[in-house]
Amino acid sequence: MAVTDKTTLGARLRELRLAKGLGLREAATIAGINHGYLSQLERDEVAQPAPPVLQKLAAAYDEPFLLLMRWANYLEDDPQGLSANQSRALKIMGEPTAAELQAIKAVLDAMRAGRADMSALQRLDGHLDQADRAEIRRHVLALLRRADALDVIPTPLDQVTEISKLVIAGEVTLSPAVTRRLRERFGDLVDKALELILGSVQFDSREVYLQKGLYHLKHRFVHAHEIGHDLLPWHRELYASLDDKTRLKPEVHDQYERQANQAAIEILTQGDRLRAEADDSALSFDLINRVGSQFEISVQATARHVVEETHQACALAISYRGSGTGKLMPPHLYSSRSFEEGFHWQSDRAPAPLIQQHLRAAQRGDALEPITLADVRGRIATVHLDSLCTPQAVFVLFRCSPEKKPLLTRLTHVEWPLRSH
Ligand SMILES: [Zn+2]
Structure with a gap:
């Protein structure tokens, strides 16, 4: 169908729906979203529909999720240099020099296919809204159930990895030839850059790579974070189809990292289980x-x-x-x-x-x-x-301190029936 560049997201979604011959309610039911919300979307009354909603609509209309993400203005061309997010993440680690940043960029470029995760992202602040958290918890509990890992404490990550059809392929490393080439240019900054990359998941080969020598608890967290990227459909589908020239806008990327962290913590705490304890x-x-x-x-x-x-x-x-x-x-x-x-x-x-x-x-x-x-x-x-x-x-x-009921209130309850006699 012909959609021009000037068409709004709402108009495009409406066109997709009509092309499928679906009514509003019908389409909303298939996508598993609220039909009132879909109607608002089509009238462009939602400022920025969340990626999970777009992913469900893409699946319902049988269209690439990437296309809807592009329409919703979540993507941008990959410029030269570190993304704002990477620079910010590195800033938290200390203040890398321009040379260090360049080395990190080169290592990241060399690992591009892996879409490496940066350690400092664990410290990324900011909060997820209730809807995001609820959606993430739903996916995590379903996964734990599938893996027979619900109520198994500590969460058996290997079991969860296996049921996710992922493989722990090894450690974050570059081939010796690539490392040598980068070292010629950047010296031991290359090794420093490698240290900053905690893990990555490759969606096509289903392989997870984790940094060498992470201490146990951090290793578990990064491991669960990579499972999280794969578990959330709006992550998995997007990362699997992003090409080298396109990336998420930095603020959306931040949001995705926070969601993967949230998925990680939910996997490790088994949803509400740790809280209850x-x-x-x-x-x-x-x-x-x-x-x-x-x-x-x-x-x-x-x-x-x-x-x-x-x-x-x-x-x-x-x-x-x-x-x-x-x-x-x-x-x-x-x-x-x-x-x-x-x-x-x-x-x-x-x-x-x-x-x-x-x-x-x-x-x-x-x-x-x-x-x-x-x-x-x-x-x-x-x-x-x-x-x-x-x-x-x-x-x-x-x-x-827990709120104490004022003494008077308790007394009134006792006294009242007595007085009425
Ligand atoms: Zn990540």
Whole structure:
């Protein structure tokens, strides 16, 4: 069918649907999306439809997903040089020099087919919305069920890899000839660049490559991250069909990396399972350490996951130590849903000086006393603090004491029937 460049995404989707002879409801049912939403899409009332929705529509209309992603303006031509995302990721690692960046670019180019993952992406901040998280969890639980791995703790990744029809093919390496050629140009920067690449998955050959010598918990995380890329259909299909001249826009690529990280953590925590275990008692780093080692997940990933999922009201501040200097970097902040509702720390009201002050106290090894905080309605709450220092980062956990029912309310319930006699 002839679609001109000026046609909007909505008009194009409508054309595809009509060409298939499908009504709105029918098409929505086949795609597994809401028909009201499809109608909004066709009227261009959705600013940026999420890739998972486009992937479902592409499958329903039997069209390449890549085409719909292009129409929705998620792709761009691959320019020379590092992507904004790669540069940002590398910045977090320290400040690579121009020469280092060039070496990394050359290594990445040499590994292009593998679409290598950069280590620092694990630290990528930012949040996924509820719909994304729910969709990812659905895919993860289905995979664990297929692999007979649900409720097997720690998650048997080899079993999950096998059922995904993936193979751990080996370590991230370049052929000796390529390494030699790159070394001639960049010296030992090549080896440094190789160290920064944690893993990759090749969708055509179904091979996963992982960095040599990763420590156990990180190895598991990267392994699960690569499974995650393959598990989410809107990742798998896109990466399998991207050519060398096209790439995701940097902000979309960031989003994809966050989704793969989310899939990784969901695979390792078995959806809600770790959260349920942790919610049995008041949160503390002792507890986080205990469940983290039971599920074989790093304390950092466990802490973030627990705080984001818990029913308790709490927040987590993490400050990474600058490489070389050891100085604390600006903190990352995560809030549980109830803490966010009560205090809006994540949205707009986080008291930055108070958080920094406690991170510095934790770094010094000071004992952290409880503090009082006013919530958004002006009620005063007692917040308990706990801290943890690792060579990489300083963590402070803020936890509200469970709300006590005011004594009066309880008495009224007892007294009322008595009085009515
Ligand atoms: Zn990745």
